[in-house]
Amino acid sequence: MTDFFKSIPTITYEGPDSDNEFAFRHYNPDEVLMGKRMEDHLRFAVAYWHSFAWPGGDPFGGQTLDRPWFGDTMDLARMKADVAFEMFDILGAPYFCFHDADARPEGATFKESQRNLEEITDYFAAKMEGSKTKLLWGTANMFSHKRWMSGASTNPDPEVFAYAAATVKGCMDATQRLGGENYVLWGGREGYETLLNTNLRVEADNMGRFLQMVVEYKHKIGFKGAILIEPKPQEPSKHQYDYDVATVYGFLCRYGLEKEVKVNIEQGHAILAGHSFEHEIATAASLGIFGSIDMNRNDYQSGWDTDQFPNNHAEKALAFYEILRAGGYTTGGTNFDAKIRRQSLDAEDLILAHVGGMDTCARALKSAAALLADGSLETLRRDRYAGWESEGARAMLQSDLTSITADVLARNxxxxxxxxxxxxxxNLWNKFV
Amino acid sequence: MTDFFKSIPTITYEGPDSDNEFAFRHYNPDEVLMGKRMEDHLRFAVAYWHSFAWPGGDPFGGQTLDRPWFGDTMDLARMKADVAFEMFDILGAPYFCFHDADARPEGATFKESQRNLEEITDYFAAKMEGSKTKLLWGTANMFSHKRWMSGASTNPDPEVFAYAAATVKGCMDATQRLGGENYVLWGGREGYETLLNTNLRVEADNMGRFLQMVVEYKHKIGFKGAILIEPKPQEPSKHQYDYDVATVYGFLCRYGLEKEVKVNIEQGHAILAGHSFEHEIATAASLGIFGSIDMNRNDYQSGWDTDQFPNNHAEKALAFYEILRAGGYTTGGTNFDAKIRRQSLDAEDLILAHVGGMDTCARALKSAAALLADGSLETLRRDRYAGWESEGARAMLQSDLTSITADVLARNxxxxxxxxxxxxxxNLWNKFV
Amino acid sequence: MTDFFKSIPTITYEGPDSDNEFAFRHYNPDEVLMGKRMEDHLRFAVAYWHSFAWPGGDPFGGQTLDRPWFGDTMDLARMKADVAFEMFDILGAPYFCFHDADARPEGATFKESQRNLEEITDYFAAKMEGSKTKLLWGTANMFSHKRWMSGASTNPDPEVFAYAAATVKGCMDATQRLGGENYVLWGGREGYETLLNTNLRVEADNMGRFLQMVVEYKHKIGFKGAILIEPKPQEPSKHQYDYDVATVYGFLCRYGLEKEVKVNIEQGHAILAGHSFEHEIATAASLGIFGSIDMNRNDYQSGWDTDQFPNNHAEKALAFYEILRAGGYTTGGTNFDAKIRRQSLDAEDLILAHVGGMDTCARALKSAAALLADGSLETLRRDRYAGWESEGARAMLQSDLTSITADVLARNxxxxxxxxxxxxxxNLWNKFV
Amino acid sequence: MTDFFKSIPTITYEGPDSDNEFAFRHYNPDEVLMGKRMEDHLRFAVAYWHSFAWPGGDPFGGQTLDRPWFGDTMDLARMKADVAFEMFDILGAPYFCFHDADARPEGATFKESQRNLEEITDYFAAKMEGSKTKLLWGTANMFSHKRWMSGASTNPDPEVFAYAAATVKGCMDATQRLGGENYVLWGGREGYETLLNTNLRVEADNMGRFLQMVVEYKHKIGFKGAILIEPKPQEPSKHQYDYDVATVYGFLCRYGLEKEVKVNIEQGHAILAGHSFEHEIATAASLGIFGSIDMNRNDYQSGWDTDQFPNNHAEKALAFYEILRAGGYTTGGTNFDAKIRRQSLDAEDLILAHVGGMDTCARALKSAAALLADGSLETLRRDRYAGWESEGARAMLQSDLTSITADVLARNxxxxxxxxxxxxxxNLWNKFV
Ligand SMILES: [Co+2]
Ligand SMILES: [Co+2]
Ligand SMILES: [Co+2]
Ligand SMILES: [Co+2]
Ligand SMILES: [Co+2]
Ligand SMILES: [Co+2]
Ligand SMILES: [Co+2]
Ligand SMILES: [Co+2]
Incomplete structure (x- = not known):
């Protein structure tokens, strides 16, 4: 037991009128909506990286956060895990997510990095036995170390592809070992800085083949979870290949993977790509590739990823409405890929940021569920397209331009x-939100 | 012979030092670059709509341009055609492009609109006999009339789909009749204003089926040109389905059309979608769907389509370099989907805007061709990826995560x-531009 | 009595649980918040232009709305006024706003336009006698007619400046005649399309002198209302001189008008300028120039002015909080410079768009008032800056770099x-929203 | 003599046809344009921070650049200076710019940091004796260390204001000691993250008073250079007070400093604020506050500051045209606040990035000077506004709305x-570019 959160109580539901900052006002895990517990609807996850591995830097400034576990030893890595699981308990978080690099020190060789990862995986496994918190997804950090500076699977150097393959195998093994329900790939450096030095065709083919290998390995080891790609249009790369949901869909088709891989959609990335979050969710659902979400907002006035905790329930209700319309999560969940502001120095800030985010989502979910249960909006939507259910309309779709033209002329x-x-x-929407 | 351009001479090439505003300084149609005449490289087209049908309005203001042919009669439509072909001659434009609605008055019924189109098509055909100007592409305006306000092929009302089908058939027939080298579809209203009233699945399926019908009809009538989709992310719609090249590729795969349909890429639309123009061209080329371009720039500080003539050859050289790398145009060309500013009231403005645009492109093309001929950049690019040509790298791509990991460990x-x-x-680039 | 709204009842408050679409759920004019009636807090105004003069066009499409009063005669102008005042009654709108061009047909000469304006002003005055609706502000449309295409007071042609001066005088007279509480200037064309043909210095000086004349005339006629500038960064102009609140403040200082002129802030314009709405309000308040607001949102994914009705109360609460912190409106109000979507064809759409907007604002206001009354947030803000109230801090501000450095060294x-x-x-915020 | 650049020759002018990568193709320091040597027109400066202190990190990745002088000792600081002056010699750079934090290790106390700065200042002074490179400007880094996380002069804590005052005094002293021609303030953290915890009024007043103290100190020590503010709209702060040139002008007026302080305009910051670079320069010139420029571009597709070297001479010509129209620099210059991409690992990359930037500017300058010398554009501009030179127009500006209206009516x-x-x-522009 560390003393990092020592003065902070376990967070429980006290209802909307509570004056207690350290309580949920809206998130009530056992409350049932549409036949399912709220916890099972929302499937919240804490992101290990932002909460426990980020020192508070930004492009113009260095570390602001002092954490006793910062450093590069296995002992510190274990202390970090201790603190993390304490926070999971305080929040009652059902899930967490992590990259290899968040959890273990980088070794001098791949072998050493891998061994460190295995040790910390064992440590996680032991902690999870005494915890209700499960692993929503694992992933590999293939963007921070300088070896990845020109891409991982898309690197001009085949040695980097090899290193990436070994890294992902290690992370998939760790995810499998911990009972992870998904495995995520975010290709922050799978893109380019300048077209002048880039071969788009080679990079796409290598990335496609890499993803096929990931899927093949999943089947080989019997991993039951979903493989998810997290789209983002840019940053750090000038252009990222997994630009948005529709782009990823095209990529999956190109390499025959559209039945094997789904998407993990982040609100901030949707905004950077020129979409609304709900657009990306609805698009993925309509394409049959909706998987999971990263529920962290961008600032609408900032042109980069601010990874802030959500705080506008009225806006997030649109996202949850699309998720509910799509049938809710299967293996996915609501991950907070969110970081406190670098001025939020205190342990309390870290806890309360999550509390606020969870409450915002819970409130949004309740509104969305009420509207969906009410049914009015869906009835109006169905009515609008009712013409397409007529026999004539169906026949027309089986027809051709010549016949339709004849009909247009005949019927004027x-x-x-x-x-x-x-x-x-x-207005109808706002009745429920 | 109208007198609209009466004081304006035919534009000819006079070289970079010419002081004559009414001359080309860079566009020299017969000059040979990389074994091809410049005219055959560039394949310039004038857009009928912006040059002859646009009254100068914007969202906050009405008509500024007085043109003697404005109005809704067939006589005025013919006068418009007379002026247009006069301009094509003055410019030596090898191609033009048009929508049905630019060329003919709207009729009271579909039948009447269609008859008007046929008449004006005949009139065009007659004019083309005495002209060197050919048709680069035809297209249907399915966004201006209020019937299209909620989409054409994606409309909730099947009657609109029918009307759209008949309209496209008419325009394809006209294009075929005039020897058009491509047929373009831009879906300005194929999108949505709000997800609240939208069924993405139905709309996509109908749009996919519509496009299949277009392809079927193309084959039926033996149209030899390419079918092209013009991507745009938004405007007029809040979201447009043909968002960008990668999105269109995914859509084509979804409906089995990726071998049948290519893209017409507009610079301004690329910018609105968060890409560079050269990115969209290179992406299309790498996907095998590059068709043609609309060479009109957006203002980088304006968040809507400004459709301005290109005026920065250094920037446009990047686009032409990608076109040349892709082997140049086959059926495509360089269409100016560009309008003069609404303050550019004079006939001279209309001519000189095209002269400037053509010169900008010619200069860009020459730079791009020189750099490609030089070969240094392509050598450096190849060298960067040379590792992927090794036997080991090829073998690795046929391999799997387990084997690669073993190799990484074995070789450290x-x-x-x-x-x-x-x-x-x-810097190398700038040696040539 | 026209029959345009014939089946639509007067809207009254029925509370949050009402199932009646034609009722307010949150706007209860007589409810008292912080000692003031809600109606007096919000001071809602309907915009004559969007609601009654806009045909539904956009840059890619023409008229969609059929209104019996569309046309260019005085009779139709009166019918438009009849319908407008019927809508004001239905909504219980305490205010409206108008441009000259919304209300009267353009004449063949300035004299005729002016006479038409005077007639319709008289007609408004008569209608207002039998109505509770007052005039929040009048303004001149100096952007739609082609004479304004290169600016009004900033036009290169002094004749346009003269025409603008006469136009504004006429509109100020009409505003005074109708008891208007403010006079607004929005300079949609006071900007430039290209620096290449622009003299920034002459344009600024002329615009400054013009504004001085407006202020002088206000005092001459004893107009008691405020003169307001409405900032916007661009659109229709590529660059607009009244870019944002801070820019307007600098402009006012430059021409000695910072005590005479305030701002009318529009949410959509704030967004286009890269700010949040609440930022612009707070900035204006801190500069002493906050006047009024145009409460119409932009779509965050569209790079142009969408002028939509507000529909997210949680977001708008931030705006009302800043307004309440600033002491609320004096002469200002909440104007809906908002238009229905061009697909919203029915009379019901027009009414219900306003009902939704008013409810959104009322709900936002209530949250903001509750938080301000609670006081916690303001206490925390004061505490954060408490150091600046110490004697030492005050002394330091009267000091100099040398002395402060000595102190820094001395005290380490x-x-x-x-x-x-x-x-x-x-989170505190969300307790109240 | 370090061996960092050992294989790199001194760069000299060889003309446009040179095949030597390590030569200028356009920058010919002694070439005379409009009566002034090119070196004296351009006044290039190298930025110490990006070239010598930046490790290659970005928000998603760590150090990529290995430099033997990285570390926190005075010995390494001296080695860094040695390398820097070697680069200045190689490039023939007439100027450099630096922050305190680039040049000296941070001490444990202010006193120690100050002593380190003084030592390194002496070291610079000694090196400058044997060098032709002068100091364009000095500045203080008040954004990287965590003490500045909530602002420097705008910090809620008066102790930070004090520390900032002492820091700026130290940097002004160093600048004065080194014969610096300007002193720059960039307020990267003078802004806010959230309005919820911010007192705009207190922050503005403190920042205003701080700037007054800076001006007072300048006069006290007889510093002959200009005090410059560098505007930026955001990043790192969500909102920065010195948003753009027009905002800074209003701020200067508010605190009586518009005659004392000018602006240092950065291209990338202009873009982030929604302007073109040339707009910001022309605006500053028209307001009488143009000082200097940071000539580093942003990527148009990236929403953050990419600080890239300029590489499009056609675009930069617009900036130099406005600088020349404004009479050229007085104390200002062309600073490359630009960094190589983090993948540009080699010493050669650092040199050649500057060579390319200098050539791009030289080429742009030559075009701009030729056009200005030609005079056609300025003649056309003058003609456009010629009406304002008439007696009638001048009289109108001295008049009032009533008289002008009478005239409008009288003259119809x-x-x-x-x-x-x-x-x-x-097109005229492109004849010269
Ligand atoms: Co993110
Ligand atoms: Co994420
Ligand atoms: Co366009
Ligand atoms: Co186009
Ligand atoms: Co607006
Ligand atoms: Co407005
Ligand atoms: Co910068
Ligand atoms: Co800078």
Whole structure:
């Protein structure tokens, strides 16, 4: 037991009127919505990296956070794990997520890094036995070390591809060992800085082959979870290949993987790509590749990834509505890939940032569930497209331009516009949010 | 012979030192670069809509341009065509492009609109006999009339889909009749305003089926040109389905059309989607779907489509370099989907805007061709990826994560980063631009 | 009595649980918050232009809205006024706003335009006698007609400046005649398209002198209202001189007007300028120039002015909190410079868009008022800066670099960072929103 | 003599056709343009921080650059200076710029940091005796250390203000000692992360008072250079007070400093604020506060400061044209606040990045000077505004709304729009670029 959170109580649900900062006002794990417990709907996860491995730097400033576990030894790595699991307990977090590099010190060789990872995986496993917190997903950090500076699977140097393959194998093994429910790939450096030195075709083919190997290995080891790609348009790379959900879908088709791989969608990345978060979720759902989400917002006035905790339930309700419409999560969950501001120095800030994020999501979920249960919006949507259920419309789709033209001429077709009723639907929305 | 351009001479090449505003300084159609005439490289096209049908309005203001042919009669439509072909002659433009709605008055019924189109198509055909200007592509305007306000092929109302099908058939017929080398679809309203009233799945399936019908009809009538989709992320729609090249590729795969349909890439649309123009071209080339371009720039400080004539040859050289690397155009060309500013009231402005755009492109092309002919940049690119041509690297790609990991451990792989040399490549670039 | 809204009842407050679409759920005019009626806090205004003069066009499409009063005669202008005042009654709107061009047909000469304006002003005055709706502000449309295409007071042609001066005089007279509480200037074309043809110095000086004349005229006629500038960064102009609140402040200082002129801040314009709405309000308040707001949102994914009705109360609460902190409106109010989507064809859409907007604002206001009344946030803010109230800190501000340096050395000053507590404050915020 | 650049020759001018990568193709220091040597026009400066103190990190990755002088001792600081002056010689750079933190190790106390700075200042002074390179400007880094995390002069803690005052005094003294021609303040943390914890009024007043103290100290010590503020809209702060040139102007007016302080304009910051670079320069010139520039571009597709070397001479010509129109630099210069990409690992990359940047600027300058010397563009500009030189126009500006209206009515003023000729001017531009 560390004393990092020593004065902080376990967080429990006290309801909307509570004056207790260290309580949930909206997240009530056992409350049932649409036949499912709130905890099972939301499947919250804490991100190991932002909460325990980030020193508070930004592009113009260095470390602000003092944490007793910062450093490069296995002992410190274990202290970090101790603190992390204490926080999971305080929050009642059902899941966490981690990269190899968050959890273990980098070794002098791949072998040593791998051994460190295995040790810390064992340590995690032991801690998880005494904890209710499970692993939502594991992943490999293939962007921080300088070896990755020009890409991992897309690196011009085949040695880096090899190192990446070995790294991902190690992380998949660790994920499997810990009962992880998904494995995520975020290709922060799978992109380019300048077209002048880039061969798009070679990089795409190598990245496609790499992903096939990941899928093959998943089947080989019997990993039951989902393989997820996390799209992002840019940053750190000037251009990232997994730009957004639609781009990833095209990539999956190109390499025959659209049935094997899904997406982990981050709100901030959706914004950077010029989309709304709900757009990306709805798009993935309609393409059959929706997996999981990273529920951390960007600042609308900042052109980079701010990874902030969500704090506007009315906005997030749109995201949860699309998730519920899609049937909810299967293996996915709500990961806070979110960091406190670098001025938020205190242990309390770290806890309360999560409490606020969880409450924001819970409130958003309740609104979304109420609206979906009500059914009015879905009825109006169905009505709008009802014409397409007619026999004539179905026949037309089996037809051809020549026949349709003949019909247009014969019937003197002259379609009359009908109101899209956007504002009325927004009002209906606001009745529930 | 109208007198609209009466005081304006035919534009000819006079070289970089010419003081004559009404001359080309860089575009010399017969000059040979890399074994091909410049005219055949560039394949310039004038856009009928912006040059002859646009009254100068913007979202906050009405008509500024007075043109004697503005109005809704067939006589005025013919006068418009007369002026247009006069301009094509003055510029020596090898191609033009048009929508149905630019060329003919809207009729009271589909039948009447179609008859008007046929008449004006005949009129075009007659004019083309006495002209060197050919049709680069035809297209249908399915976004201006209020019937399209909620989409064409993606409309919730099947009657609109029918009307769209008949419209496209008419435009494909006109394009075929005029010897058009491509047929373009831009889905300005194929998107949504709000997810609240939208069924993404139905809309995508209908749009996919529509495009299949277009391809089927192309084969039926023996149209030899390419079918092209023009991506755009938004505007007028809040979200447009053909967001960018990568999104279109995914869509084509989804509906089995990736071998049948290519893209027409517009610089301004690339920018709106968060890409560089050269990125979109290089991406399309690497996916095998590069078709043609709309060479009109956006203002980098404006968040909407400004459709300006290109005026920075150094920037456009990047685009032409990617086109040349891809082997140049086959059926495609360089269309100016560009409009003069609404304050550019004079006939001279319209001519000189095109002259400037053509010169900018010619200059860019020459730089790009010189650099490609020089070969240094491509040599450096090949060298950077040379490792992937080794037997070991090829074998690794046929391998699996387990074997690669064994190899990494056995050889203690420890990749050393190599300089990406971006600034040196930019300097090399600037030697030629 | 027209029959445009014939089936639509007067909107009254029915509370949050009402199932009646045609009722307020949150806006209860007589409810008292912080000692003031909600109606007097919010001071809602309807914008004549978007609601009654806009045909539904966008840059890619024409008219979608059919309104019986569309046309260019005085009779139609009166019918438009009849409908407008019927809508004001239905909504219980305490205010409206208008431009000359919304209300009267353009004449063949300035004289005729002016006479039309005077007639319609009289007609408004008569209608206002039988109505509770007052005029929040009047303004001149100096951007739609082609004469303004290169600016009004900043036009290179002095004749346009003269025409603008006469136009503003006419609109100020009309505003005074109708008891308007403010007069607004939005300089949509007071900017430039290209620096190549622009003289920034002449344009700024002329615009400054113009504004001085407006202030002089205000005093001459004894107009008691405020003169307000509405900032916007761009659109229609590539660059607009009244870019944002801070820019306007500098402009006012440059021409000695910072005590005479305030700002009307629009949410959408704040976003386009790279700010949050609350930033612009707080900035104006801190500079002593906060006047009024245009409460219409932009779409965060669209790079142009979408002028949508607000629909996220949680976000708008931030704006109302800053307004309340600044002491609330004096002459200002909450104007909906908002338009329904062009697909929202029905009379019901127009009414319900306003109902939703008013409810969103009312809800936001209530949250903001509760938080301000609670006082916790302001206490925390004061505490954070408490050091500046010490005598030592005050003395330091009267001091100089040399003395302060001596003190730093003497005391070995070594400041320790304190948590900014952003997430905790956001949680506090969400307790009230 | 270090051996860092050992294989790299001194760079000299060899002309556009040179095949030597290590030569200038356009920058010819002694070439005379408009009566002034090119070196004296351009006044290039190297930025100490990016070239010698930056390890190659970004928000997602750590150090990539290995430099023998990295570390925290005075010996290493001297080695860094040795290498820096070797690079200045290789490039023939007439100027450099530095922050305290780039040049000296941070001490355990202010006193120690100050002593380190003084020592390194002496070391610089000694090196400058044997060098032609002078100091363009000095500045203080008040954003990297955690003490500055919530601002320097705008910090809620008066102790930080004191520390900032002592820091700036030390840096001004060093600048004075080294004959610096300007002193720059960039307020990277003078802004806020959230309005919820911010007192805008207190922060602005403290920042204003701080700047007054800086100006007072300048006069006290007889510093002859200019005090410059470098605007930036955001990053690292969510909002920065010195947003752009117009905002800084308003701030200077508010605190009575508009005659005392000028601006240092960075291209990348202009872009982030929604402006073009040339806009910011022209605006500053028209306000009388143009000082100097940081000539480093942003990537148009990236929403953060990429600080890249300029590589498009056609674009930069617009900036130099505005500088020349404004009369050229007085104390200012062309500073490369630019960093090589973090993949550009080699010593050659660092040198050649500067060579490319200098050549790009030289080429841009030559174009701009030729166009200005030609005079056509300025003649056209003057002609456009010629109406304002008439007696009638001047009289109107001394008049009032009532008199002007009478005149409009009497003369039946009806202004006719004239073409703005944007495209023709762009063609004229391109004749020279
Ligand atoms: Co992120
Ligand atoms: Co993420
Ligand atoms: Co376009
Ligand atoms: Co286009
Ligand atoms: Co607006
Ligand atoms: Co407005
Ligand atoms: Co910068
Ligand atoms: Co800078």
């Amino acid at each position: 077709v002259n379609p009359q516009p009908k109101s899209g009723r956007q504002e009325r639907l927004e | 792989v420890n990749p050393q980063p190599k300089s990406g040399r971006q600034e040196r490549l930019e | 000053v070594n400041p320790q960072p304190k948590s900014g507590r952003q997430e905790r404050l956001e | 003023v009806n202004p006719q729009p004239k073409s703005g000729r944007q495209e023709r001017l762009e």
